[in-house]
Amino acid sequence: MSKAVELENIVKKYGRVVAVDGVSLEVEKNTFFSILGPSGCGKTTILRMIAGLEIPDAGFVKMDGSIVNNVPPEKRGVGLVFQGTAVFPHMNVFNNIAYGLKMRKMPKHEIEERVRSVMRLVNLPPEVYGTRRVDQLSGGERQRVEIARSLVLEPKVLLLDEPLGPLDFKIRQKMQAELKRLQKTTATTFIYVTHDQTEALSLSDKIAVMRGGKVVQVGTPEEIYNQPSDKFVADFIGESNLLEGRVDKEYFYVEGLPPIALNGRVVPSGKVVMAIRPERIEMLGAEKMENHVKGIIVDKTYQGVYTVFRVQLCKELVFTVYVTRPDVAGRFAVGDSVVIGWRSSDCVLVGGL
Amino acid sequence: MKLSRRALIILLLPATLFYTVFFIIPFFISFGVSLGIFLPSDVQISRGELFTLRYYEQVFDQIFLRVFIRSIALASATTALCLLIAYPMAYYIAVKAARYRNFLLLLVIMPLWVTFLLRAYALLTLLGPEGFVNGVLLSLGIIQQPLFLIYNETSVLLGMVYSYLPLAVLPLYSTLVRIDKTVIEASRVLGAGPLKTFFKVTLPISWPGVFAAVLLTFIPAAGEFIVPSFLGGPNEVYVGTLIYNAFLAARNWNWGAAMSIVYISVVLLGVVLYLRLVGEELRV
Numbered sequence: 001m002s003k004a005v006e007l008e009n010i011v012k013k014y015g016r017v018v019a020v021d022g023v024s025l026e027v028e029k030n031t032f033f034s035i036l037g038p039s040g041c042g043k044t045t046i047l048r049m050i051a052g053l054e055i056p057d058a059g060f061v062k063m064d065g066s067i068v069n070n071v072p073p074e075k076r077g078v079g080l081v082f083q084g085t086a087v088f089p090h091m092n093v094f095n096n097i098a099y100g101l102k103m104r105k106m107p108k109h110e111i112e113e114r115v116r117s118v119m120r121l122v123n124l125p126p127e128v129y130g131t132r133r134v135d136q137l138s139g140g141e142r143q144r145v146e147i148a149r150s151l152v153l154e155p156k157v158l159l160l161d162e163p164l165g166p167l168d169f170k171i172r173q174k175m176q177a178e179l180k181r182l183q184k185t186t187a188t189t190f191i192y193v194t195h196d197q198t199e200a201l202s203l204s205d206k207i208a209v210m211r212g213g214k215v216v217q218v219g220t221p222e223e224i225y226n227q228p229s230d231k232f233v234a235d236f237i238g239e240s241n242l243l244e245g246r247v248d249k250e251y252f253y254v255e256g257l258p259p260i261a262l263n264g265r266v267v268p269s270g271k272v273v274m275a276i277r278p279e280r281i282e283m284l285g286a287e288k289m290e291n292h293v294k295g296i297i298v299d300k301t302y303q304g305v306y307t308v309f310r311v312q313l314c315k316e317l318v319f320t321v322y323v324t325r326p327d328v329a330g331r332f333a334v335g336d337s338v339v340i341g342w343r344s345s346d347c348v349l350v351g352g353l
Numbered sequence: 354m355k356l357s358r359r360a361l362i363i364l365l366l367p368a369t370l371f372y373t374v375f376f377i378i379p380f381f382i383s384f385g386v387s388l389g390i391f392l393p394s395d396v397q398i399s400r401g402e403l404f405t406l407r408y409y410e411q412v413f414d415q416i417f418l419r420v421f422i423r424s425i426a427l428a429s430a431t432t433a434l435c436l437l438i439a440y441p442m443a444y445y446i447a448v449k450a451a452r453y454r455n456f457l458l459l460l461v462i463m464p465l466w467v468t469f470l471l472r473a474y475a476l477l478t479l480l481g482p483e484g485f486v487n488g489v490l491l492s493l494g495i496i497q498q499p500l501f502l503i504y505n506e507t508s509v510l511l512g513m514v515y516s517y518l519p520l521a522v523l524p525l526y527s528t529l530v531r532i533d534k535t536v537i538e539a540s541r542v543l544g545a546g547p548l549k550t551f552f553k554v555t556l557p558i559s560w561p562g563v564f565a566a567v568l569l570t571f572i573p574a575a576g577e578f579i580v581p582s583f584l585g586g587p588n589e590v591y592v593g594t595l596i597y598n599a600f601l602a603a604r605n606w607n608w609g610a611a612m613s614i615v616y617i618s619v620v621l622l623g624v625v626l627y628l629r630l631v632g633e634e635l636r637v
Binding site: 051052053072073074075076078079080082083085086087088089090099100103104146149150153 | 544553
């Protein structure tokens with residue numbers, strides 16, 4: 001099966017700045033693919049090159065197996081959704097959505113029909129919203145106009161550039177669910193650019209994590225979260241306690257800590273970095289766990305869903321621990337001495353030094 | 354933001370006073386003069402008329418009507434030419450020249466720093482029989498005799514466009530610069546080529562700027578008097594020159610005032626219609 005989009009060693013420079021530095025990616029058809037990374041990592045530039053708004057300096061952009069590097073945006077047949085800023089301010093909702101169909105010179109009644117059905121699909125009932133001017137719409141509604149405007153053309157690939165960026169938390173959540181539903185019902189390939197790891201984790205079939213113009217890891221959300229390929233990914237996706245040390249046979253040695261048992265896990269000997277997720281660390285009954293360390297609580301912050309503790313283990317090492325149960329969190333206060341523990345299997349190798 | 358009544362009065366007082374003293378009162382004095390209520394002419398006094406419409410009858414004379422129409426035509430041509438030149442210029446500055454934007458804008462408004470009069474003189478010397486243009490053409494041997502480039506309609510139009518171009522560029526620039534780049538890109542991705550995108554998206558969004566540019570150039574151009582009198586010479590008569598002559602050369606203030614009132618009314622009517630018809634459409 002050919003891929004919806006393939007990038008081969010894409011390079012894009014702006015003056016002396018290398019925005020995208022040799023990126024290769026394959027996006028399967030009908031999947032929800034996210035490109036995740038901090039701002040300035042080149043993720044938007046990649047999206048723009050797939051859309052045809054930028055031309056790569058080197059490498060190939062392929063769609064359906066053929067090279068499209070020099071195909072102008074209007075001939076690529078992709079959809080592009082911005083942050084709701086790109087609605088046409090001089091047209092009403094109906095005309096915004098009909099724009100692409102009119103460009104394709106589709107007969108009037110067919111345009112009417114398709115616009116109406118796509119409006120229902122994105123929850124903008126045509127009877128209510130059809131003649132509404134775009135400046136009378138909320139941020140979420142504009143966003144849906146943009147999505148509808150692209151979807152009505154039945155693109156093979158829909159590109160979304162941080163589409164939920166400016167929305168409130170509640171609407172964001174609702175729109176996320178809606179996007180996921182749309183991707184499934186329309187059987188379209190979604191390529192979704194975001195800096196929000198929660199968004200990427202919850203929506204995607206596959207995620208590419210980017211940093212400094214390069215792809216650092218590609219994988220399913222579970223792979224990215226549970227087996228981050230390096231320190232950066234471990235730290236960027238959620239929070240991680242990173243431990244730098246040396247592996248020797250069955251144990252991982254970190255300065256200031258007792259040896260950490262690997263319990264049969266095969267880890268190459270030598271200097272490595274390990275990551276432990278804060279929510280995998282226990283503060284209650286930790287003495288009985290395979291690995292446990294004594295520490296002093298230096299900070300406690302209530303976060304709603306969980307309480308964040310910072311536990312000083314030795315001079316250079318402070319661990320972050322999430323405690324979900326309020327009764328457990330209530331037993332500990334700043335200044336208390338505590339034993340924290342974790343399973344060997346929750347200690348993830350994220351790379352050599 | 355809602356302002357209290359008192360704040361409004363305080364804020365608007367200086368402007369109101371200024372316009373009352375220097376615009377509204379003089380306007381009504383002119384209106385009075387045009388009817389002969391103030392400064393009645395000898396004829397009027399000898400007939401014992403308190404006011405008269407005779408000065409308006411003088412205005413609606415064949416020749417004067419022709420001058421009126423010419424002036425409107427000149428202002429229209431000026432506006433049209435200004436728009437044609439200013440639009441691509443403003444588009445370039447606003448959309449393409451991101452880094453040099455402020456510098457280019459500065460260049461656009463630079464001519465406004467030099468007084469109007471001086472600029473008219475400059476054009477005169479540039480285009481005159483012994484001016485720069487003729488000098489170059491002569492020395493290159495392209496022409497044997499100096500071309501007569503001034504004191505005709507073309508030179509007047511040229512001077513007008515030269516004078517009013519910045520006034521057209523600025524409002525166009527300010528609407529074009531506010532267009533979100535993503536709107537234009539969205540149009541491309543949705544299947545419209547660059548030209549279609551311009552006519553379906555960029556141009557329609559910038560209509561308010563075009564609208565403002567038309568007002569800003571047409572109104573002053575309609576009453577322009579310096580450029581035609583410098584570059585038009587004695588043969589090119591426009592309303593501005595006519596009114597000027599009535600007041601200062603013929604010393605017939607009643608006649609001059611009547612012409613002013615009629616011309617202001619015509620232009621005002623045009624502007625009101627324009628605001629109503631076009632402005633409403635654009636909701637500016």
